[in-house]
Amino acid sequence: MKKKVTVIGSINMDLVTTTRVRPDVGETVLGETFSTIPGGKGANQAVAAARLGADVTLIGCVGNDLFGQQLRQHLQHENITFCEVAKQTNKHTGIASITISDHDNSIIVVPGANAEVTEEAIKPYVKVIAESDMILMQLEIPIHTVEHVIRVASRSNVPVIVNPAPFQMLSNDVMEKVAYLTPNEHEEKRLKNQGDFKEKLIVTKGSEGATVWKNGDSVNIPSYKVEVLDTTGAGDAFNGAMAVALSEGKELIEACQFANAVGALAVTKLGAQNGMPTKKEVEHFLIDRKRREDTK
Template sequence: MSKKKITVIGSINMDLVTITNLRPQVGETVLGTSFSAIPGGKGANQAVAAARLGAGVTLIGCVGADAFGQELRSHLMNEGVSFCEVKNETKKHTGIASITISDHDNSIIVVPGANEEVTPTGIEPFNETIAASDIILLQLEIPIHTIEYVIKIASLYNVPVIVNPAPFQPLSMDTLEKVTYITPNEHEEKMLNEIVNMKEKVVVTKGSKGVSIWDNDQTMNIASYKVDVVDTTGAGDAFNGALAVALAEESSLKDACRFATAVGALAVTKLGAQSGMPTREEVETFLGTYEKGQETLT
């Protein structure tokens, strides 16, 4: 089977990760136990996740002319991701995410930097790439008007689009109508009031509680997999990258979510977003040995 063409348009960051036993309160200084600079950004995370699962992945985004940018370009090439670089007209620095991990959970502050250069004008030279894709995957760490532009172009060429609405920004009804699937977590779902009449498009990720979809006029919950959690950073990105791969390979939504849930579970067993993304072989081995949870109808 030839590789499916997945185009990810989104953010590319360097994640600055601090692990601490005690999360600081306002005005408080605490000691950390370790620090790492790890490639990240929701767009890049999802691109690497899809590439490791065997897809032909193109990432459209922007980094700075700094040391982080140089390192991230090399990293994407090593991961087998084709990087279509938007011109950095205002010479902004590479985006960073400051991540604090404590008690197996994380808090994140993102400084977008060069990600703000991913504008419709910057995307326009890559319209043919969008048109030739089997599926488009978007997140909201780039300007919202760029998201709307990409969805419009994809719609013109009948290319399916998955939108991961994180971090949350409002989306117009016109934009939502053109989206194939939208993948909020439970918090984001509550803010997406516009989608109440679009249940068939919504895939809700619920962490350890699994994933909810609309199937045969009722809500179906697809159970999660029990694993030893090391770092939850990038779990949602692993899920979304895997969902795009499975749907591009023409799996049903239910089967695609089962597959993506397994990928997300494996991702949290390692430190770091991209470094934790599993390969296709690892996922197939995991699914072959794990006793699957049963779907429950509510």
């Protein structure tokens, strides 16, 4: 039976430009390609989890504009149940302007309709939250909403994974209720100012893999080496995979190994959601890598 993963978070249209030369301030350069690609951390993670076989509900908001129409259709195509919190919003759909150069990216996010995901707007979906096997959130929606959902989930003993990006401080009360936090190395340093929560941390390190803590000791789970095309959405792929793996009962280190494989496959394609692999693709990838290791 499919596990129920509920993602509460942002839904954006990514405006992606590739260029050989990243412009300096005040400089104009010629780009190579331009694409509009569905994105937003919430939607990215929802697509990742859905393609890996979970029963996924996404709670969020888009605008009543062309991007909003396209994103609604896209979520339906990905077999994601979309709980739209404010269907009559006057705000535009959130966008992320992404520049890709030299296999890396820089991003400007304009939240737009994502700001409508408020505590009040979440109230009709309390039952959805309570009946979930796992809740997954990020910080591209109002921070008070994130904290409210964590408290609601805690009352129903539903585990919550929080990807603390873009970084904002969570209250200590809320931090105690979170099952796992998935910062990158920069976010981890800032979380250390809030106290000792290292047993809850799953630190993503890009090509260096991920680090978890077990019995007080740090354990590094290596990444898989692949040909990188676009790193956009790699962390979201990892988070969606962690939510699925942990909801299915995988032990933490095994779940990280699985999530590392998903993240590795994601960076081999252009665009955050385009690169999200299916469960079958991940299984074939892991079998192939094990075969290579065995023949060394």
